Amino acid sequence: MRPTSEELAVWRLLHRAQVQIAGRLEDDLMKAHDLPLASYEVLLRLSEAPGLRLRMNDLAHRVLLSRSGLTRLVDRLQREGLVSREACESDARGLYAVLTAQGKARVEEATPVYLRGIRRHFLDLLDPDDVGRCREMLAKLGVV
Amino acid sequence: MRPTSEELAVWRLLHRAQVQIAGRLEDDLMKAHDLPLASYEVLLRLSEAPGLRLRMNDLAHRVLLSRSGLTRLVDRLQREGLVSREACESDARGLYAVLTAQGKARVEEATPVYLRGIRRHFLDLLDPDDVGRCREMLAKLGVV
DNA sequence: CCGCAGTAGATGCACACGCAACGTTCTAAG
DNA sequence: CTTAGAACGTTGCGTGTGCATCTACTGCGG
Numbered sequence: 534m535r536p537t538s539e540e541l542a543v544w545r546l547l548h549r550a551q552v553q554i555a556g557r558l559e560d561d562l563m564k565a566h567d568l569p570l571a572s573y574e575v576l577l578r579l580s581e582a583p584g585l586r587l588r589m590n591d592l593a594h595r596v597l598l599s600r601s602g603l604t605r606l607v608d609r610l611q612r613e614g615l616v617s618r619e620a621c622e623s624d625a626r627g628l629y630a631v632l633t634a635q636g637k638a639r640v641e642e643a644t645p646v647y648l649r650g651i652r653r654h655f656l657d658l659l660d661p662d663d664v665g666r667c668r669e670m671l672a673k674l675g676v677v
Numbered sequence: 678m679r680p681t682s683e684e685l686a687v688w689r690l691l692h693r694a695q696v697q698i699a700g701r702l703e704d705d706l707m708k709a710h711d712l713p714l715a716s717y718e719v720l721l722r723l724s725e726a727p728g729l730r731l732r733m734n735d736l737a738h739r740v741l742l743s744r745s746g747l748t749r750l751v752d753r754l755q756r757e758g759l760v761s762r763e764a765c766e767s768d769a770r771g772l773y774a775v776l777t778a779q780g781k782a783r784v785e786e787a788t789p790v791y792l793r794g795i796r797r798h799f800l801d802l803l804d805p806d807d808v809g810r811c812r813e814m815l816a817k818l819g820v821v
Numbered sequence: 822c823c824g825c826a827g828t829a830g831a832t833g834c835a836c837a838c839g840c841a842a843c844g845t846t847c848t849a850a851g
Numbered sequence: 852c853t854t855a856g857a858a859c860g861t862t863g864c865g866t867g868t869g870c871a872t873c874t875a876c877t878g879c880g881g
Binding site for chain 1: 837838839840841845846847
């Protein structure tokens with residue numbers, strides 16, 4: 534069945550909302566810490582990972598980048614000293630991206646801005662129940 | 678107040694869902710009609726507009742592109758004969774992007790694929806009430 | 822009528838990203 | 852053990868996009 538124009542509009546608004554929120558988060562991070570959102574997300578994922586390290590492939594999927602895209606991004610972060618690459622003993626094909634001390638400091642610096650942004654540009658705009666509803670809907674969408 | 682990790686996850690999933698759905702729509706359109714999603718969206722907006730025309734600036738905002746980005750995209754579409762540019766009499770600075778007959782045919786061809794994609798990759802995955810809820814939440818997010 | 826800030830669209834430039842291809846390494850089937 | 856196929860990360864290449872800037876035009880205030 535063809536989507537109604539309202540259903541269509543919902544998809545458009547979803548796209549718009551995502552772009553709008555991401556844009557504001559990026560603006561905040563850039564102004565406050567000169568850190569692009571994509572870079573921050575890589576650092577954040579690493580900071581959450583055991584051993585502050587993640588395989589390149591795994592990391593790429595988590596931050597929604599292609600493997601080649603992540604290669605270049607990690608190149609940049611490595612040049613800034615925020616991340617290093619380490620071999621993986623269990624698989625000689627593999628590499629770990631590892632958060633350096635400097636990278637850890639940087640991500641801890643930036644995190645309050647990021648969290649405040651999510652609060653202000655997203656969560657605060659919704660009613661309390663909405664977050665749970667939203668989570669359920671997203672689960673239905675099969676997004677892991 | 679700091680977002681909880683669940684609240685954080687909701688933002689991540691939202692991002693992921695948007696990227697996933699847009700990716701599938703683009704795949705569908707590319708396979709079936711060799712038409713990138715961004716191009717389709719420009720054509721669709723024009724096909725919805727009175728006189729099949731929209732000012733460049735206006736169109737740029739609607740499809741979430743910068744003015745320069747839209748300039749290039751319309752260049753491409755014009756080269757393919759899907760869109761033409763026409764002067765605006767009321768404002769000599771302005772240009773209309775106008776859907777050509779060929780562009781109209783193309784968008785009508787591709788629309789079933791697009792609509793089916795939104796149905797299958799998005800709406801079908803939700804329960805009936807969710808769409809309305811979703812629309813309300815998006816309205817709260819201040820997205821026009 | 823003039824001047825000046827603001828807006829529309831185009832362009833030079835830089836850059837981030839994806840795809841295809843490549844070398845290396847792992848894994849499974851024989 | 853050998854070999855075919857897949858997986859990992861990187862690289863060359865093409866391309867789509869944004870920012871800053873430019874020109875042309877508008878419209879407001881003096």
